[in-house]
Amino acid sequence: MNEKIGVNTLKRVNVLYEGDIYDLACLLLKVNDAKDKGTNSRSRHTVRGLATKYALITHLSPEKILTIFKTYDLPLGAMVEYDKDIL
Numbered sequence: 001m002n003e004k005i006g007v008n009t010l011k012r013v014n015v016l017y018e019g020d021i022y023d024l025a026c027l028l029l030k031v032n033d034a035k036d037k038g039t040n041s042r043s044r045h046t047v048r049g050l051a052t053k054y055a056l057i058t059h060l061s062p063e064k065i066l067t068i069f070k071t072y073d074l075p076l077g078a079m080v081e082y083d084k085d086i087l
Helices: 007-012 020-036 047-058 062-071
Strands: 004-006 079-081
Touching (some): 047 062
Parallel strands (some): 004 079
16 A cells, blocks of 8 residues: 555645745646546556656756655655545
C-alpha cells in the first residue's frame, strides 16, 4: 500500500516563499480531480512529483528542491492527498 501525506502537512514547507509548495499541491489536487471527473481514475502526485512540477515552473533544479524537502523530513514517495481522504 502506498504511503500518503496530507496536503496540510505542506503548509510548513517553503522553497521560494511561504506556502509555495502547499499552493502548488492544492492546485494539482484540483487539476487532477477535474481531469479524473467522469472516470474511475484517481490521479495523485507524489512529494517527489511536486518537486518535479515546481522545478518546471520555477526553473530551479529538482535536486535543489528535493534537498530542501529532505530538510523537512518529507517522505518523497508518499502520495499527496486531501487530509480528509487519508484513512
